[in-house]
Amino acid sequence: MIEVENVSKSFGQTHALIGVDMSVPAGTVQGLLGPNGAGKTTLVRILATLLAPDSGRARISGVDVQHDPNTVRSLIGLAGQYAAVDETLTGRENLVMVGRLYRLGSQLAKTRAEESLERLGLVEAADRPVKTYSGGMRRRLDLGASLVGRPQVLILDEPTTGLDPRTRIDMWSFIRDLVREGTTVLLTTQYLEEADELADHIVVIDRGKVIASGTSDELKSRLGSDLLEVQVAPENLDRTTAELSGIGCDKPSIDTVASRITIPVCDPVPDLMAALRALDTAGIVPKDLGLRRPSLDDVFLALTGRAVGEDEPEQPPATGRRGRQPAGSHQ
Amino acid sequence: MTAASTVSPAAPASPAAEVTPVKPVKVPPSAVFVDAMIVARRNLIRIARTPQLLIFATIQPVMFVLLFRYVFGGSIKVPGTTYVDYLIPGIIVQTVVFGATSTAVGLSQDMSKGIIDRFRSLPMARSAVLAGRTIADLVRNVFVVLLMIVVGTAVGFRFHNGFLPAVAAVLVALLLGYCLSWVFALIGLSVPDPESAQLAGFLPIFPLVFASSVFTTINSMPGWLQAFAKVQPITRAANAVRALTQGGAVATNLIWTIVWSLAIISVFAPLAVRRYRKG
Numbered sequence: 001m002i003e004v005e006n007v008s009k010s011f012g013q014t015h016a017l018i019g020v021d022m023s024v025p026a027g028t029v030q031g032l033l034g035p036n037g038a039g040k041t042t043l044v045r046i047l048a049t050l051l052a053p054d055s056g057r058a059r060i061s062g063v064d065v066q067h068d069p070n071t072v073r074s075l076i077g078l079a080g081q082y083a084a085v086d087e088t089l090t091g092r093e094n095l096v097m098v099g100r101l102y103r104l105g106s107q108l109a110k111t112r113a114e115e116s117l118e119r120l121g122l123v124e125a126a127d128r129p130v131k132t133y134s135g136g137m138r139r140r141l142d143l144g145a146s147l148v149g150r151p152q153v154l155i156l157d158e159p160t161t162g163l164d165p166r167t168r169i170d171m172w173s174f175i176r177d178l179v180r181e182g183t184t185v186l187l188t189t190q191y192l193e194e195a196d197e198l199a200d201h202i203v204v205i206d207r208g209k210v211i212a213s214g215t216s217d218e219l220k221s222r223l224g225s226d227l228l229e230v231q232v233a234p235e236n237l238d239r240t241t242a243e244l245s246g247i248g249c250d251k252p253s254i255d256t257v258a259s260r261i262t263i264p265v266c267d268p269v270p271d272l273m274a275a276l277r278a279l280d281t282a283g284i285v286p287k288d289l290g291l292r293r294p295s296l297d298d299v300f301l302a303l304t305g306r307a308v309g310e311d312e313p314e315q316p317p318a319t320g321r322r323g324r325q326p327a328g329s330h331q
Numbered sequence: 332m333t334a335a336s337t338v339s340p341a342a343p344a345s346p347a348a349e350v351t352p353v354k355p356v357k358v359p360p361s362a363v364f365v366d367a368m369i370v371a372r373r374n375l376i377r378i379a380r381t382p383q384l385l386i387f388a389t390i391q392p393v394m395f396v397l398l399f400r401y402v403f404g405g406s407i408k409v410p411g412t413t414y415v416d417y418l419i420p421g422i423i424v425q426t427v428v429f430g431a432t433s434t435a436v437g438l439s440q441d442m443s444k445g446i447i448d449r450f451r452s453l454p455m456a457r458s459a460v461l462a463g464r465t466i467a468d469l470v471r472n473v474f475v476v477l478l479m480i481v482v483g484t485a486v487g488f489r490f491h492n493g494f495l496p497a498v499a500a501v502l503v504a505l506l507l508g509y510c511l512s513w514v515f516a517l518i519g520l521s522v523p524d525p526e527s528a529q530l531a532g533f534l535p536i537f538p539l540v541f542a543s544s545v546f547t548t549i550n551s552m553p554g555w556l557q558a559f560a561k562v563q564p565i566t567r568a569a570n571a572v573r574a575l576t577q578g579g580a581v582a583t584n585l586i587w588t589i590v591w592s593l594a595i596i597s598v599f600a601p602l603a604v605r606r607y608r609k610g
Contacts, residue, residue: 071454086446102454
């Protein structure tokens with residue numbers, strides 16, 4: 001449904017995308033996971049016909065985004081972290097306008113707007129100007145606007161960035177409903193948890209390159225399903241590392257500044273107990289000890305050997321050519 | 332990257348990826364007008380819902396009327412007419428020209444809010460966003476010009492050349508304003524934020540409005556400036572509007588105003604649309 005072949009894009013000296021390949025089967029959700037500036041938004045803008053790639057090609061339903069952008073536009077819906085709705089218009093007016101620009105005709109545009117409002121729980125707020133909406137409501141309206149054209153492919157650029165946890169969970173359930181109806185979704189996110197919740201398949205992107213891809217389970221088994229963290233007094237760090245060397249399913253990462261050892265564990269509880277026994281036998285009392293779920297930071301550490309945000313290239317200019325603000329921040 | 336080697340480097344191709352061929356979607360030629368009207372309607376709703384912006388936008392020309400009518404006007408001598416009858420036609424032209432700069436600010440605001448990305452991702456006519464914006468600004472200019480005529484009349488301005496030429500005067504001023512809107516559309520698309528659009532918009536406008544016959548005759552200007560002032564579109568338009576409202580020879584200035592307007596739009600409209608397409 002979405003095919004990306006060897007796509008590259010540079011902005012001056014910044015290589016936003018370097019030979020990216022990706023294929024999203026119809027009716028599935030592809031998670032595109034990466035930190036800020038990884039190139040996610042650049043790829044989204046190329047697929048949404050907002051930006052031309054320097055080389056390579058991208059197709060939606062077999063239609064090339066560069067050769068026939070108009071057909072592509074009629075197939076896609078775009079929603080994202082920058083809620084692209086008009087603040088002065090009401091919610092309903094926004095959706096009707098978008099529907100008419102999808103060439104639905106005024107009657108159908110009204111019907112579809114009504115459907116979208118109902119589905120996203122915005123009926124009560126429908127006739128209020130968008131500037132009175134909360135950040136979450138704007139984001140929902142933005143998603144609603146991308147739905148009025150009944151797109152086959154929905155492109156969601158960080159749809160929950162900046163939303164509170166409750167609103168995020170609501171958003172997830174809207175997205176799940178759409179997928180159930182057969183929509184193909186490309187979802188970019190900085191959150192492993194979000195990709196985990198929604199995506200059938202995940203592509204991890206960093207510095208414009210695909211560095212890993214697989215199902216959520218595949219990526220997680222690569223990381224160990226959980227992490228065992230042990231923090232000790234600095235003088236005990238080396239000894240603790242040695243004592244715990246047999247535990248876990250991958251080599252530990254050691255933070256010498258915090259004197260913390262993080263070990264990927266595949267059998268969390270037995271590994272935790274083994275660690276406790278080993279420490280007890282050696283007479284080391286840790287300052288802190290526990291199990292936690294892997295975060296995107298851990299994926300990155302495992303895949304690239306560096307933490308997210310460490311030595312990151314500048315955000316490429318075209319991912320936000322203008323000083324945009326996240327939705328909701330200008331209320 | 333070595334770390335990626337344990338995980339499959341690319342998504343597996345699935346048989347579900349089979350897609351039925353998609354019919355190409357063409358934007359019909361009529362779409363330009365329909366889409367432009369949809370966008371214009373949206374922009375007019377915005378203007379109507381934020382009346383304070385329109386009020387502030389009209390205070391400035393009103394101040395100019397009062398300033399030149401009562402402060403400077405006494406020491407400006409113009410041949411063959413009272414200063415207020417000389418001034419108001421100039422003010423009408425100044426008003427439409429300043430009004431045209433709002434195209435730059437409005438477009439730039441839309442860019443910064445992300446709504447332009449929404450439009451760009453829709454299967455609509457490419458020029459419709461710009462046409463819709465300039466049409467809305469034209470409607471806005473109609474309102475402001477009528478207001479200036481009311482204010483002008485209140486301070487002593489009168490039409491001395493009959494009704495139809497007066498209508499023609501308004502139309503010719505609006506034509507210039509509309510065509511200039513496309514210059515500001517290009518500026519609005521090219522600057523990084525609305526504040527820059529405001530400043531960049533006034534940059535070309537200031538010398539054009541003040542080195543013209545808007546406020547005073549160009550005869551007192553130094554020769555080199557006179558040479559510029561004489562031929563530039565704002566002088567032509569001010570003189571045409573003056574002749575249409577007060578009487579006198581009108582043909583040359585009227586023709587030049589129309590020629591200038593059409594030349595401006597035929598250069599800048601394609602440039603602005605191209606800039607919009609490029610993103």
